[in-house]
Amino acid sequence: MSGVVYSVAMDLRLWCGTPSKVCFAGSVLSYDFSVNYVGPLPFVDVFLMVGGVPSGWGCRFVYGSYEVDAVRLMNKTSVNLVLMVNVPGDTAPGSYDFHVVACYDYPPYKSYLNLRATVKPIVSGLVLSCLTPAKVVEAGGTVSFDVKIKYYGVRDEFMFSVPNLPNDWSVSFYYGVDEILLVSLNNGDEVTIRVKLSIPMYARVGDYNLTLNVYSKSVSESLSLMVRVKPSSIVNRGLKVSVDYPIVDVEAGRTVYFTLTIRNIGLMDEVVYLNLTDKPSGWSTTFRVAGKVVRGLLLPAGGSVNVAFEATPSPYINIGEHRFKVQVYSEDKVILKDLTLIVNVIGSYSLSITFPEFPALYFTITSGESKSFTVTVTNTGFLNVTNVYVSVDVPSAIDWRVDVEPSKVLILKPNDKANFKVNIYVSTIVSAGDYFITVKAVSDQVSSTARDVRVSVTKPTEWGYIGFGIVLVAFVVVVIVFRRFGRR
The missing domain is CATH 2.60.40.10 (Immunoglobulins)
Known part of the structure; x- marks a missing residue:
């Protein structure tokens, strides 16, 4: 690329010694160039513009300490200017061509200076260093580390932490005299922060290996620090x-x-x-x-x-x-x-039941007869219970009948007992064998654990004699018939 572009009339000349520059996204480029006028007019007002610059890029012309957009040139004179170009941080890597336009209105005339910016890909990175990474401190004291952070990459915000900080220790971070939570760094920035640790008075004497983490969403780095805690020179109790x-x-x-x-x-x-x-x-x-x-x-x-x-x-x-x-x-x-x-x-509610007459939960009964027994209900809780009664479930409501006296106790205080008389009648048609009845105490607030009682049902003795007689008569009839018809 040529650094000089001449006008057609060759009376307005632009010159740049470094028309092509390389940078990272997020950088600011500066192009030093000169404008020279040679022509028939005693002076001209030259207006400056930038053409072809990518969208989002910022450009401005600087003369000395002033931003300008035009200069007045006498015949056969020149002026040195600087074009400042802001390359956004999200610019993709690649080469970008644009140009400076210098023009005046009478007679109409334009001159061009072609420029180029090559954006390199950025590899983000952090470098942490500390001149004195191991220090000694008394229990109950504080110790500080000056940590230098060097950053390469697009602008980013970084936070700090010490993940393995012992219990009851505290850490704070400073830049100068200000306590900080994070730092914002651009490519190439270097900053020194102070890491301040407060050690409790009762901290164990010995060496503590700590890790300082500096991190953002995209990059992180760690630095090892060591603190040796020695006994305090002040005797404290607590x-x-x-x-x-x-x-x-x-x-x-x-x-x-x-x-x-x-x-x-x-x-x-x-x-x-x-x-x-x-x-x-x-x-x-x-x-x-x-x-x-x-x-x-x-x-x-x-x-x-x-x-x-x-x-x-x-x-x-x-x-x-x-x-x-x-x-x-x-x-x-x-x-x-x-x-x-x-x-x-x-408070809590609780009921229990016992059977004083048969603690083994077993009794016998003859079909066609009744059997009475006592159920003792005890309030084993710590609050009164009301409307207490005994529930008895039998194998059949038709062949079995249950009566309970009293039918209900209105109130039962903690540790008090109530006796209920249970009468069970078993019908004559109930076969002999073992059956189970289920008994439990019930109140408005709570029920006891249900208890199963085994009931052995037997038949009356006279029914045994009648059965034996029927069998005997049948046997005699068979013998007589056999003898009578057997002779034939």
Whole structure:
């Protein structure tokens, strides 16, 4: 490509020493060129335009520190200008041709300067570096790392994280004095951020290997950092007490369990004691560690322990909210921690039945006769039940008849019992054999577990004699007939 294009009259000349340039998408190109006028007029006003530029590209002419769109030239003079071309970040790789147009109106005249921009494909990449990637810090202190980020690619936004940060440590990121969440980088940008780590006072002494991630939707890079935690020069003491669920609901009569986590966040071993400073009446309580009942324990610096707090109510505990105040304190009582635990006792319904006269759930009865037995119903729940009755299911409602007295008990309080007399009649046509009847207690609120009772039905003794007599008569008749007709 020629850098010089002459007009037909050769009186307006455009010159560019570098008419073809290479760049990445998202770059800004600058073309230095000159405009020279030689002609019959003492001066001309030359207007400048750009033709053939791709859609979305931005162009402007600069003279010194000013943006211009025309220049006035005296005869046999020239001026140096700069064409600034903004190449969008989404421009596809390839070569793009366009031209500068210089013209004046009288007499009408135009001169052209052909230019080219070649856009190269961008391979995105990050380079992370840190001059001091391993540092030492006291427990309870802070440590910072200056990390340099070098980026290649189209403009992108990058975030930061330390995924393997230990529990209770915190991290923040700074650019200068400002705390930041992300950085926006263009191709070739280089920026230094500060990674600040805060270490808790009770952090374990030793080495911690951490990973800094810098990432966007399209590219990411990691950098390894190391922090060595040494004991603090300031002796600190402290206990931290937490509970998994401080408020629980439980049915009356059931034991409730709380798990207390006690952590020694100081730098010295502590003997820790547990005490219940406020306990509602009707409860028995214990503290257990690994199944053992304890009142105190030795907790090393930085250590933690789970303590099970058990609370068992009396059989007649009141329904509603019950509060327990637990105190955890050091041996010298310099450190005191209070914790409130709440148990909301809710009622439950339950019925059970027993058969005092045949606990084996079996009895015999003769067909055509009646049998009476007692069913004892007990309220084994913690709330009153109403309209209690006994239900008996028999093999046949036609051949079996059941009467229960009383037919119903209006109210049965917790732990109270009621006796029901059950009378069963078995019809004479019921065959001898084993049958099952099903008995259960029913109330408005709950039913007991159904119990199956085996009933062995027998026939009366006289029916046995009658049957034997019929068989004997039939035998005699057969013998007589045989003798009479046998002689013939």
